[in-house]
């Protein structure tokens with residue numbers, strides 16, 4: 001098979017959200033806002049908010065396990081794990097490495113990708129190229145965020161918008177045409193200041209001042225981001241269908257980044273498409289950044305909205321400024337029956353072994369460190 005016969009198909013998907021749901025009403029008891037304002041300006045009614053035990057890696061891990069169940073593959077089949085996130089577990093190591101360890105994906109490379117809310121679309125595009133080039137066969141892509149941990153809970157203009165959650169998909173090489181068809185990726189860094197977390201990076205390392213002044217939290221010029229979003233959504237959709245030699249008539253659904261219902265309505269008007277072609281779940285989830293498209297995709301699959309051979313556009317925008325779109329031809333021939341209980345039990349066992357393996361490796365490293373301490377001092381002396 002030459003590389004021209006390689007196509008990247010979505011063969012598995014899964015989600016995970018925190019246990020706690022916070023309604024608009026509850027938020028109105030914390031900041032000066034109302035249920036009516038939030039719903040009428042954004043379409044959001046509630047969002048999931050992580051507790052102290054729920055993190056970007058733990059949500060991403062659960063979503064990944066669910067995606068591997070649907071794909072019915074072993075974690076050892078994974079060649080690569082990409083986590084799209086702007087709220088990573090740490091600056092480094094990557095959240096992807098933490099998920100790789102906990103899955104026991106011992107053959108996989110792992111890295112994080114930060115294109116803010118456009119992260120999932122960027123990750124899909126990169127993974128597609130890696131599969132089509134012949135470099136990798138099976139890639140896990142996770143969009144996972146805990147934005148509640150970087151929100152200023154006293155700033156009503158941002159804290160009402162965001163939520164936490166994770167969605168994951170498995171992409172695998174197949175020789176039948178279809179799957180990820182084409183992508184458009186764009187950036188305009190002149191708008192970098194419109195949506196950002198000012199401190200915590202090399203430009204403004206953490207100090208008492210940054211903590212006292214809430215500079216580790218999201219700041220946003222909402223109106224400007226709104227204007228930018230309405231401009232680029234339609235443009236990216238038009239470009240991605242042109243690249244695939246299709247027209248908008250060929251598109252069955254658009255799954256947009258779930259930031260604001262009014263942005264999606266404007267995009268629908270600009271594209272001259274009915275709103276029911278747009279999958280939306282921001283009423284229940286709020287804006288979950290890089291997780292929002294896979295969360296909406298999984299909900300649409302479980303509602304049986306998405307059918308075999310549907311053409312679907314994923315379109316996103318966000319901090320950077322960044323934006324992009326990916327066109328997918330949905331192909332059910334590669335999804336196996338879900339309830340393969342023995343395979344599931346085997347995967348559970350592998351996760352158990354992964355935990356033991358990780359513990360042994362950590363302990364071995366510690367013991368080696370103690371035993372080799374004198375030797376390394378000798379090396380230093382030479």
Ligand code: UT7
Nearest residue numbers: 032033034037041117156157160222223225226259260318
């Ligand atoms: O994932 C990508 C990142 N983010 C986005 O996509 C967000 C894009 N922007 C938006 O969705 C909208 O701009 C917002 C929802 C953030 C704001 O809606 P808006 O219609 O653009 O409101 P605005 O910023 O023009 O503010 C209107 C008024 C202001 O009061 P004044 O100055 O007119 O008296 C705000 O202070 O609404 C006020 N306001 C609020 N009032 C009640 C802002 N936030 C709130 C709030 N509750 N939570």
